[in-house]
Amino acid sequence: MEEETEMNTQSYSDSEPVYRWVIVAASAIMLAIGMGVMVNGISVFFIPLSQEFGWQRGSIAFINFSGLIGLALGGIIMGRVADRTSARSVSLLGSVVLGLCILASSWAETLWQFYVLFFLAGFLGAGALFAPLVANVGNWFKTGAGLAIGITAAGQAIGQGGVPFGTAVIIGAMGWRDALMALGLITLFLLIPLALLIRQPPEVQSGTTSSDISANAGELPVPLSPNVVAMWLGAAVLFCCLCMSVPLMHLVPLIQDRGIPLTDAGSVLFLMLLVAILGRVAFGKLADLIGAIKAYWIASCWQTVLVFGYIYIDTLNGFYIYAVIYGFGYAGVMTGLLVCVRVLTPISRRAYVLGIVMLFAWLGHGVGGYQGGFFFDLTGNYTISYANAAFAGIINLIIVASLFVTINRRRSGLAFVN
Numbered sequence: 001m002e003e004e005t006e007m008n009t010q011s012y013s014d015s016e017p018v019y020r021w022v023i024v025a026a027s028a029i030m031l032a033i034g035m036g037v038m039v040n041g042i043s044v045f046f047i048p049l050s051q052e053f054g055w056q057r058g059s060i061a062f063i064n065f066s067g068l069i070g071l072a073l074g075g076i077i078m079g080r081v082a083d084r085t086s087a088r089s090v091s092l093l094g095s096v097v098l099g100l101c102i103l104a105s106s107w108a109e110t111l112w113q114f115y116v117l118f119f120l121a122g123f124l125g126a127g128a129l130f131a132p133l134v135a136n137v138g139n140w141f142k143t144g145a146g147l148a149i150g151i152t153a154a155g156q157a158i159g160q161g162g163v164p165f166g167t168a169v170i171i172g173a174m175g176w177r178d179a180l181m182a183l184g185l186i187t188l189f190l191l192i193p194l195a196l197l198i199r200q201p202p203e204v205q206s207g208t209t210s211s212d213i214s215a216n217a218g219e220l221p222v223p224l225s226p227n228v229v230a231m232w233l234g235a236a237v238l239f240c241c242l243c244m245s246v247p248l249m250h251l252v253p254l255i256q257d258r259g260i261p262l263t264d265a266g267s268v269l270f271l272m273l274l275v276a277i278l279g280r281v282a283f284g285k286l287a288d289l290i291g292a293i294k295a296y297w298i299a300s301c302w303q304t305v306l307v308f309g310y311i312y313i314d315t316l317n318g319f320y321i322y323a324v325i326y327g328f329g330y331a332g333v334m335t336g337l338l339v340c341v342r343v344l345t346p347i348s349r350r351a352y353v354l355g356i357v358m359l360f361a362w363l364g365h366g367v368g369g370y371q372g373g374f375f376f377d378l379t380g381n382y383t384i385s386y387a388n389a390a391f392a393g394i395i396n397l398i399i400v401a402s403l404f405v406t407i408n409r410r411r412s413g414l415a416f417v418n
Contacts, residue, residue, distance in 0.1 A: 017202060020140035024148050026197040027133040028155025030091065033187055034098055036159025038067050038126040039365060040248040041183075042118075044168040044266055046373075047256060048176040057253065059111055061373035064249060065366035067118035067126075072362035074127020079355030082132035083348065088198040094128025095191030101125055103184025106177045122362075131358055133198070135351035138342040140201040145342055146292065150284015150335045154277040157331055160248065161273025168252075168266035226349045229341075234360035236399040237337055240300055241364030242371075243393035244330060246385055247272075247310055249369035251323075254382050258314050268316070272323035276331030283332025287339040293407070296336025297400045302329025304393030308386050337361070368392070 042064045049060050082090045101121035108114050137152045138145050163183070170179040251272070255265035279299075287295040306326045313319050337357070345353045372385040 016140075016142060019199065020148070020201070022197060023140050023199065023201075024137055024151055026194045027137050028152045028158075030095070030129055030133060030155070030191055030194050031152060032155040032159030032162065033190055034094070034126045034129040034159070035156040036161075036163030037098065037102060037183065037187065038071055038118075038122055039156075040064070040160055040245075040269075040369075041163045041167060042067075043249050043252045043269070044164045044171060044262065045176055046253045047262065048171055052176070055111065056377050057373035058370065058377045059373075061249060061370045063111070063114045063118050065370045066115040067122040068362040068366035068369075070119035070122025070124075071126045071130070072122075072359035072366075074123035074125075075131045075358045075362070076352070076355035078124075078128040079131035079135065079351035079353075082128075082135065082351045086198075086200050087132040087136040087351075088195060088200075090128045090132045091198055092192065092195040094125050095195045096188070097121065097128070098125030099184050099188030099191065101184075102187055103181060106180035106184065127355075131351050131355040134338055135342075135354050136198065136201065138338075138350065139347055144288060146284040146287035146295075146335070146339045147281065148284070149338045149342065150281045150287070153284070153335045153338060154280040154331075156334065157273045157276035157280055161270040161276070164252065165266045165270035168262050172263055226345050226353050229344045230353045230356040232399070232403050233337065233340060233344075233357045236396050236403065237357060238360040238364040239392040239396040239399070240303075240333055240337070241361045242368035243303060243307055243389040243396065244333060245365040245368030246372045246389035247307060247326070248365075250372040250376070250382060250385060251310065251319075253376075254310065255316075255319055257382075260316050260319075264316055268319045268323050271320055272327035273331075275324050275327035279328040279331030280335045282328075283335045284339065286332070287336055292336055292339035292343050293400065293404045295332060296340055297397065297404065299329055299332030299336050300393065300396050300400060302326075303333055304390060304397060306330075307393060308390045311382055311386050364392075 042060070045063075046057055046060050049055055050057065078090050078094070098121050101117045105114060105117045105121075108117060134149065134152060137148055141148045167179050167183060170182055174182070248269075251269050252262070252265045255268055256262060283295050283299055286298075303326070306322075306329070309322060309326075310319075313322055338354070341354045341357055342350065368389060371388055372382065375384040375388070376382055378384075
């Protein structure tokens with residue numbers, strides 16, 4: 001009878017269940033679609049919407065900002081609900097709402113309609129996907145969680161490159177309205193079956209409900225409350241994502257401003273995020289080897305040093321080469337952050353804490369994308385926008401380094417007392 005016990009009620013044994021890799025694959029694909037739409041999917045609509053309605057880029061960028069604010073707020077609530085119920089029920093709700101909102105936006109005629117629909121798509125749609133799915137993946141792994149989370153995050157990278165590129169092709173062939181309609185239908189068709197594959201991990205044995213750090217993660221239990229961890233990482237990722245969002249949202253229009261067609265411009269972003277797949281997996285493994293905070297800092301440094309260089313490029317081949325170099329390192333930021341949340345928080349609060357941290361992340365994405373469009377409208381170029389991104393990256397590096405020092409000091413203090 002014990003062999004017939006359902007997977008979601010069995011206890012961890014020395015051999016971890018093979019189904020955990022199904023969870024990783026399903027979650028990665030769901031994040032590819034959901035985050036590809038919400039994080040920077042609107043980037044290929046800047047010029048089509050501007051040409052049809054005469055809207056400025058700052059106003060169009062606010063569509064993305066509205067969606068990310070919804071995603072930020074929804075992530076906290078849905079993360080808490082997932083901790084109390086199940087990741088499958090929450091992600092199923094998110095799949096339906098996200099698809100319907102994107103579908104409805106194909107009939108939008110005014111900016112406020114876009115703002116409302118994308119806010120709902122973030123709040124009840126993508127907000128029900130990111131934190132619950134990532135936390136659930138981490139909970140399935142006793143060891144090697146960094147690699148698993150890296151693979152899951154790589155799915156997001158695929159989507160953030162593939163969704164804009166594929167949408168750009170559809171826009172060129174059918175127009176922006178039909179592109180949104182197709183995107184909504186594809187979202188519903190793919191996400192709902194994948195959500196049904198999501199399961200809770202095997203029941204965690206008593207004694208592992210606290211911060212169950214992987215033995216090979218290079219991290220030790222930290223005497224910081226989950227709320228303190230959430231606020232510290234949230235402050236760091238606010239500036240980190242402000243830096244990250246500028247090329248994600250404004251690389252395509254920057255390239256178009258060089259006289260390069262939309263499809264070619266979208267292919268540069270696609271290439272950057274294809275390389276990001278390798279970067280996210282690699283930095284996940286690096287987090288297992290040297291520790292999550294160190295891996296996060298290295299990726300953040302890579303991103304900060306290189307982000308401003310985009311404004312000096314004026315050829316398609318130059319953008320391709322730079323996208324490969326930038327994309328590999330920048331991609332490790334999200335993996336490092338997600339593993340940091342896992343190793344510094346207890347299982348019972350993990351999705352909730354991740355929701356809080358990601359609130360700051362999506363807020364940073366929204367502000368970064370908006371300021372990019374705002375300063376372009378103000379100056380007629382992207383110099384200030386990308387300079388602000390680099391400055392925000394420096395602040396993030398200082399905060400992460402301070403967190404690392406604080407944790408080491410507290411560990412030393414505990415060791416001395418003991």
